[in-house]
Amino acid sequence: MKVSELARRAGVTAETVRHYTREGLLNPVKDPDNGYHRYAQQDLNRLSFIQRARTLGFSLGEIGNILEHADLGDSPCPLVRDLLAARLPEIRQRIEHLQALADRMEQALRAWQDMPDGTPDGHSLCRLIESVPVPGPRPEETP
Structure with missing residues (x-):
């Protein structure tokens, strides 16, 4: 899905999606034909997680650290x-x-x-x- 569709489905702005992508919190693939970012269901799940974490006051840096633990297969729950x-x-x-x-x-x-x-x-x-x-x-x- 494109930036605009991911944003719509998550209830955020396209700029929010772009910002989280620049911060490395979302990892879309680039469409080889046009260079556009393509987001998968996993990105929508991560975006939902990011929104929940933000409501608890976690910074983007902290969220990145949490996601990194999870991506490595480690439980981020103690952190x-x-x-x-x-x-x-x-x-x-x-x-x-x-x-x-x-x-x-x-x-x-x-x-x-x-x-x-x-x-x-x-x-x-x-x-x-x-x-x-x-x-x-x-x-x-x-x-």
Whole structure:
């Protein structure tokens, strides 16, 4: 099948198929008559696998490593478990940082509710932002 058919059947764009092909995640054969890439059912299966792996947050590099293990006949499952186990604490920390950001934004909106708008005058750009306290260094930024 051609790029467009594979993309349609997988529910992705043709550019996504081309990108994954350039990254080496899909391995089509070249049609000797016209040089077009021809994809097989196996490529559709791999594309479906790639989509599932992406929903779990795996990078394309990690997915390539997983596929390489599978292509060699080795079970990639231990690698998958290890990658996910290592990533989960990072994701939880990012969620905490994003929740703290959301809390600061909500606090700022409440504080700004009754503040008048200002006009830049050479000393002030936006009094709303300038009313926010300057944060101290985060623990990971201290020497």
